[in-house]
Amino acid sequence: MLSTIQPPRYLSRFPLRGRTKSRPFQSLSSAQPVTKTSFAADQSQILSIRDSLLNRHLSAVELTHSYLDRLKQTEPHINCFLHVSDPDKVLKQAQDIDDKIERNEEVGPLAGVLVAIKDNICTADMPSTGGSYILEGYRPPFDATAVKRLKDLGAIVVGKTNLDEFGMGSTTEASAFKVTANPWDLSRVPGGSSGGSAASVSARQCVVSLGSDTGGSVRQPASFCGVVGLKPTYGRVSRFGLMAYASSLDVIGCFGSSVADTGILLHAISGHDSLDATSSKREVPDFTSQFTSASSLKSRPLEGLRVGLIRETVDAGVDSGVKSAIEGAATHLEQLGCVLKEVSLPSFSLGLPAYYILASSESSSNLSRYDGVRYGNQASSDELNALYEESRAKGFGSEVKMRILMGTYALSAGYYDAYYKRAQQVSFLLQ
Amino acid sequence: MASTLFRTIQIHPFLLYPTALFSRRNGVLYCTMKSSQTQTATQEKQQPPKVKVPQHALKKTVDKITKDYEAIIGIETHVQLSTLTKAFCSCPYNYGSQPNTSICPICMGLPGALPVLNSKVIEFAVKLGLALNCKLSLNSKFDRKQYFYPDLPKGYQISQFDIPIATGGYVDLDLPLEFGGGHRKFGITRVHMEEDAGKLLHSGNGDYSQEITSLTSIYSYFSKHTVDLNRAGVPLLEIVSEPDIRTGIEAAEYAAELQRVVRYLGISNGNMQEGSLRCDVNVSIRPVGQSEFGTKVEIKNLNSFSSINRAIDFEISRQALLHGQGQSDQIVQETRLWEEGAQKTVTMRKKEGLSDYRYFPEPDLPEVILTQEYVDSISNSLPELPEVKRRRYEKMGLSMQDVLFLANDMNVAEYFDATLSSGADIKLAANWIMGDIAAYMKNEKLSINDIKLTPQELAELIASIKSGTISGKIGKEILSELLAKGGTVKGLIEEKDLIQAS
Numbered sequence: 011m012l013s014t015i016q017p018p019r020y021l022s023r024f025p026l027r028g029r030t031k032s033r034p035f036q037s038l039s040s041a042q043p044v045t046k047t048s049f050a051a052d053q054s055q056i057l058s059i060r061d062s063l064l065n066r067h068l069s070a071v072e073l074t075h076s077y078l079d080r081l082k083q084t085e086p087h088i089n090c091f092l093h094v095s096d097p098d099k100v101l102k103q104a105q106d107i108d109d110k111i112e113r114n115e116e117v118g119p120l121a122g123v124l125v126a127i128k129d130n131i132c133t134a135d136m137p138s139t140g141g142s143y144i145l146e147g148y149r150p151p152f153d154a155t156a157v158k159r160l161k162d163l164g165a166i167v168v169g170k171t172n173l174d175e176f177g178m179g180s181t182t183e184a185s186a187f188k189v190t191a192n193p194w195d196l197s198r199v200p201g202g203s204s205g206g207s208a209a210s211v212s213a214r215q216c217v218v219s220l221g222s223d224t225g226g227s228v229r230q231p232a233s234f235c236g237v238v239g240l241k242p243t244y245g246r247v248s249r250f251g252l253m254a255y256a257s258s259l260d261v262i263g264c265f266g267s268s269v270a271d272t273g274i275l276l277h278a279i280s281g282h283d284s285l286d287a288t289s290s291k292r293e294v295p296d297f298t299s300q301f302t303s304a305s306s307l308k309s310r311p312l313e314g315l316r317v318g319l320i321r322e323t324v325d326a327g328v329d330s331g332v333k334s335a336i337e338g339a340a341t342h343l344e345q346l347g348c349v350l351k352e353v354s355l356p357s358f359s360l361g362l363p364a365y366y367i368l369a370s371s372e373s374s375s376n377l378s379r380y381d382g383v384r385y386g387n388q389a390s391s392d393e394l395n396a397l398y399e400e401s402r403a404k405g406f407g408s409e410v411k412m413r414i415l416m417g418t419y420a421l422s423a424g425y426y427d428a429y430y431k432r433a434q435q436v437s438f439l440l441q
Numbered sequence: 442m443a444s445t446l447f448r449t450i451q452i453h454p455f456l457l458y459p460t461a462l463f464s465r466r467n468g469v470l471y472c473t474m475k476s477s478q479t480q481t482a483t484q485e486k487q488q489p490p491k492v493k494v495p496q497h498a499l500k501k502t503v504d505k506i507t508k509d510y511e512a513i514i515g516i517e518t519h520v521q522l523s524t525l526t527k528a529f530c531s532c533p534y535n536y537g538s539q540p541n542t543s544i545c546p547i548c549m550g551l552p553g554a555l556p557v558l559n560s561k562v563i564e565f566a567v568k569l570g571l572a573l574n575c576k577l578s579l580n581s582k583f584d585r586k587q588y589f590y591p592d593l594p595k596g597y598q599i600s601q602f603d604i605p606i607a608t609g610g611y612v613d614l615d616l617p618l619e620f621g622g623g624h625r626k627f628g629i630t631r632v633h634m635e636e637d638a639g640k641l642l643h644s645g646n647g648d649y650s651q652e653i654t655s656l657t658s659i660y661s662y663f664s665k666h667t668v669d670l671n672r673a674g675v676p677l678l679e680i681v682s683e684p685d686i687r688t689g690i691e692a693a694e695y696a697a698e699l700q701r702v703v704r705y706l707g708i709s710n711g712n713m714q715e716g717s718l719r720c721d722v723n724v725s726i727r728p729v730g731q732s733e734f735g736t737k738v739e740i741k742n743l744n745s746f747s748s749i750n751r752a753i754d755f756e757i758s759r760q761a762l763l764h765g766q767g768q769s770d771q772i773v774q775e776t777r778l779w780e781e782g783a784q785k786t787v788t789m790r791k792k793e794g795l796s797d798y799r800y801f802p803e804p805d806l807p808e809v810i811l812t813q814e815y816v817d818s819i820s821n822s823l824p825e826l827p828e829v830k831r832r833r834y835e836k837m838g839l840s841m842q843d844v845l846f847l848a849n850d851m852n853v854a855e856y857f858d859a860t861l862s863s864g865a866d867i868k869l870a871a872n873w874i875m876g877d878i879a880a881y882m883k884n885e886k887l888s889i890n891d892i893k894l895t896p897q898e899l900a901e902l903i904a905s906i907k908s909g910t911i912s913g914k915i916g917k918e919i920l921s922e923l924l925a926k927g928g929t930v931k932g933l934i935e936e937k938d939l940i941q942a943s
Contacts, residue, residue: 132553140552152546154553251553257804287557287806372804375585378596379550383668390661397662398589421587421799430801 053303054270055217056123063111063122070104070111070122077124077168081215087196089188090210092129093137094169100124103166118164120278125160126210126219129170130177131262132251133157140253141173141203143186144405145386154251155286156220156262156279163278168216171206175407176377177227177255179203184409192234201234203227204265208235211265218266218275224255225365228263240264240272245290247276248283254376256369257288258437273297310347317348322358360436367420367433373410374417380405506765510726512757513734514686518699520678520709521637521717522565528636528676529556529599536715540642540669548674550594555805558583562676563606563809565708566634567819569678570607572702572826573629579811581606583634583803588796591668592639600679602800605633606809612682613828614698618842620690627695628683639673641666678708684723684734689753693746696720701827705851713745724753725772726760735760735769739776740786752779756786830854843871846879852889856896863900870903877917881924893927894920901930910934 062068078097085091107121127133130140132150139145153161161167174184182190182205190205192198193213200209204221208231211219221228223241232239241263252262262279266272280294302311319340324333340350382388382401389400406414420429526533530547546554570577584602610629616622643666680699686692700711700718711718720743725735740756743749756777763771777786825833827848834844847857853874860870878899882889902923906916911934919933 138552145552148552150546150551150553152551152553249553250555253552254555254805285557286555288555288804371801375587375597375799375801378587378589379552379594381589381591381596383591383663384549384594385551388661388663392662392665394591394662418799421801423797423799426799426801434802 053301054268054274055266056120056271056274059122059217060119063107063117066111070107071101073122074101074104074124074166077214077216080213081168084193084213084215088191088193088209088213088215090126090171090190090206090213090215091169092139092141092172092185092187092206095136095167099135100166100168107164118162119274120160121164123165123218124168124216125165125275126168126171126207126216127154127157128173128204128207128219128221130173130222130253130255131157131220132253133167133170136167136170138170138253139187140177141175141185141187142380142405142407142410143387144380144382144401146186148386150251152251154262155248155283157251159279160220160275165278169210171204171210171219171221173206173221174203174227175410176253176373177203177222177224177260178373178409178413180226180230182206182209182231184407186407194236199234201231203231204239204263205231205234207265208232208237208239211235211237211267214267218264218271220275220279221263221265222252222255223261223263224259224369228261228265232265238266238269238272240266240276242276242280243290245288246294247279248281248286248289250283250285250289254372256372257376258372259365259369270298270301273301310345312343313347315348317343317350318353319350320358321352321354322356357436357439361440364433364436364440366416367429368437370413370417371420371430371433372417374414374421377406377410377414506761507757509729510757510761510764511729512687512724512726512753513684513737514688514692514753515684515723516682516686516692516695517721517723518680518682518696519637519719520569520680520699520703520711522562522676522678523707523709523717524559524561524565524676526559527674528559528562528634529674532674534671534675536717538671540667540671543671544673548594549670550596550673556599556803558806558809559676562634563811564819565676565706566606566632566678567811567816568706568708568823569680569703570610570632571816571820571823572706573607573610573612573632573680575607575610575629575632577607577811577816578604579813579816580604581809581811583806583809584800585803586635586798586800588798590638590641591662591666592641592670592673594639594670594673598636598638599803599806600635600800601633605631607632612695612698612702614694615831615841615845616690616694617845620694622841625691625694627685627691630681630683632678632680635677635679637672637675637677639668639670642669689750689757692720692722692753693750696749697746698827701849701851705824705826707824719743720749722749722753724756724760726757726764728764736772736774738772738774738786740779741776741789742778742780744781748779748781751784752786755779755784759786827851837867839867839871843875846875847871850889856889859896860899860903863897865900865903866907869907870899873899873903873920877920878924881921892924894923895927898923898928898930905930905934 059068059073062073063070078100081091081094085094104122107117110117110121129138132138132152132154134150134153136149137147138150139148157167172182172185172188172190174180174182175186178184180202181199182202183199184202190200190209192200193209199205200212204219204223204227207219207221208228210216212235221231221239223229223239226241228239228241230239242261244259244261247262249257249260249262252260254260264272264275264279266275274297277294277297281289282291283289317340319336324336328336344350380386380402381398382405383397387401387405389397389404391397391400419425420433522528527548530545532543532545532548534543547556567577581601581604583599585597586600586602587597589596607629608631610632611626612629613624613626615624682695686695696718700713703709703711703718709717713719722740722743723737724740725737727733727735738756738760740752743752760772763769773791775791776789778789779786830848831844834847835841839847846853848854857870857874860874861867878889878892878894881887882892902916902920905911906913911919919930922928922933923930
């Protein structure tokens with residue numbers, strides 16, 4: 011269960027470059043782990059990289075080169091990125107890490123880890139468009155807290171990934187700039203809205219990536235691309251620097267090629283942030299200390315765990331493929347020792363309609379700031395209302411416009427009680 | 442130099458720039474006119490007063506007619522809080538600083554930026570709520586009020602809608618004797634917290650627009666308008682009165698009392714000229730004896746207490762005249778501007794029903810939860826408020842005129858109280874402060890905090906005269922020295938050998 015997910019077969023055409031042929035990390039796993047955890051580095055790219063760097067088996071520059079080469083080769087086929095960092099700058103950061111290691115100075119736990127950032131998460135040194143034409147070329151003056159924390163721990167940002175405009179969509183086709191392909195089958199979508207982040211990890215263009223999830227935008231593309239996607243609890247990760255879609259639901263999430271990597275990534279970005287009043291003050295447990303090596307597990311490692319299977323998720327109306335996948339997972343869990351119990355959540359069906367009301371309502375408000383006045387694309391008009399109308403008519407795509415209209419309607423006088431208020435009651439009920 | 446305009450109130454004398462004002466109000470904001478030609482034409486059409494009555498006859502007619510009508514007045518007041526930083530970010534705010542020098546990603550509404558509440562805003566709101574005898578909501582929240590305007594960076598204002606932090610209070614005041622005197626109690630409907638917007642600046646001509654057009658297309662709206670976001674996000678408390686006010690002078694005194702209260706509390710400088718205290722007034726009239734309200738008109742651009750007074754009296758006369766002429770259907774729900782130069786109100790915009798601000802709870806901020814202990818601790822730390830002070834001075838035997846003079850300015854009141862606690866005679870202390878000391882302050886344009894005479898020495902001076910150590914005449918001489926140079930009464934008496942021979 012904890013084994014590293016293999017990259018898509020299609021990518022074998024683009025081998026990773028490095029001192030150790032095509033799979034540098036696997037061959038280095040025999041090195042003495044530097045971390046105190048008993049968890050073997052072969053379960054985690056991040057830990058493996060750390061071992062390799064600290065044991066001088068691999069330099070950060072070599073590692074970075076291998077990823078950049080692969081990115082260069084694969085990107086024209088997959089189109090994960092809206093912006094790729096200047097390779098010279100990336101290599102310079104890698105060189106700095108190598109220099110530090112050379113001088114036996116301490117490097118951060120994510121030193122040399124190449125990370126891709128969804129383009130609705132602000133980065134100070136590169137464009138952040140949210141996949142929207144209205145923010146084409148926009149460069150924020152600050153890093154999102156999550157990005158800042160990753161950088162502080164030594165991670166190197168390799169680029170900004172494609173998404174459905176402002177996170178609204180589930181195929182990444184609603185991006186204003188490009189369509190991202192699924193690395194496993196280029197004719198298919200990677201899911202969305204964090205499709206670029208999921209596909210870039212899947213295609214090994216980066217080690218891990220950040221996405222955002224409002225109504226499945228991390229979890230769904232992760233499953234489409236065969237990587238691990240982790241949607242943290244609301245408030246666990248600071249939203250500061252995440253372009254708001256639906257503020258009460260938005261979370262920054264993690265993509266990795268293993269559970270361990272996403273766990274390490276989550277640990278790095280979690281915790282209270284004085285810049286986000288909705289971020290949780292609850293202590294962040296060290297997820298990484300709870301990792302167990304797959305080889306040390308007993309035959310039924312989940313013995314004693316009870317798992318509820320929500321009846322409504324396998325009821326009529328659910329696609330047979332989805333249904334059989336859920337049943338397959340249930341069987342697998344039982345084999346690992348879980349006791350499965352079917353439970354009923356009668357309010358389950360209320361979730362989606364409530365989500366659509368709340369998310370559109372909040373988005374209609376959150377997207378008001380994209381008016382062409384202070385930043386982004388501005389229409390040419392000497393009349394104020396025309397300036398607003400044209401900037402927004404040209405700047406937003408049709409999916410975004412639809413949600414703004416729906417949300418504006420739901421919040422309008424006379425409709426508020428029937429829509430927004432009821433949806434909020436459902437939300438409280440489900441929490 | 443561009444004229445500075447505000448959504449709710451205008452601070453600089455706008456008469457110098459009437460075109461700029463009307464072109465925006467009519468052409469850009471509220472009407473559908475496109476070209477500047479039309480705007481000017483319309484503006485000229487609007488200029489003549491709607492009520493055409495010869496000035497000398499007007500007064501007489503108005504006095505006669507207004508007697509038959511009762512005015513119903515309610516006031517919305519915005520008080521800018523003097524917190525060190527803005528409501529939701531750590532930018533400071535200083536009135537008059539260079540445009541856009543006190544801004545950050547949060548108050549600029551950049552993508553991804555989030556508000557975090559300055560706890561001082563809650564503290565100040567609780568203080569004002571308690572001072573206005575309100576009931577505090579221990580659980581309140583922030584809401585978003587949504588509308589588009591270039592000075593509103595997020596496209597919504599963070600405000601409070603259905604659960605304001607304080608409700609159902611009142612304010613007591615005493616009318617000055619020259620206006621007939623008398624005690625009044627006006628209800629306070631609510632007090633709520635919100636953020637200020639920025640300022641839209643209009644470049645009328647010349648260098649300003651040239652500078653901008655080098656960056657912006659000349660066809661752009663922003664070749665003629667610029668936005669200063671220094672004020673965006675500055676905390677405000679909005680105070681809504683009950684419609685208890687009946688005359689212009691009552692309204693002006695209500696506003697003056699609010700100014701005293703916020704100054705006593707130290708939560709705002711209450712300066713109307715700088716826009717730290719802004720009043721929008723709602724006026725309607727009805728025949729005496731009628732219970733239902735007339736059509737209400739909102740008046741903006743009131744930059745002083747006297748303009749509040751005069752604007753309301755003008756508006757009451759205007760409405761009464763229309764009633765008297767059988768044209769009460771001409772009184773429509775609208776926003777009118779007070780024109781200081783012409784001393785009249787003019788139509789700014791007609792209201793076509795209620796605006797839909799699509800309020801909903803602000804998801805970026807947690808609920809505002811007050812504990813009773815917190816409220817109690819603030820309640821215990823409140824200073825003596827103007828009304829309590831006035832009643833105390835009244836009980837001391839001072840005349841209402843003296844009471845109002847002394848309690849009007851918190852610093853004068855403190856000085857007076859300090860003089861009394863040094864043992865001075867009440868009436869004599871009041872007389873010295875209101876007489877020679879006030880005259881000196883007026884001449885030298887000083888506030889009572891700037892004078893060198895300490896309350897202790899004033900008490901000493903009074904005692905010296907009372908005991909006969911020095912004469913009243915010599916006392917006055919010593920006073921002017923003490924006011925200008927400081928020193929002690931005893932020192933000066935000895936130095937000048939002024940002891941009265943008995």
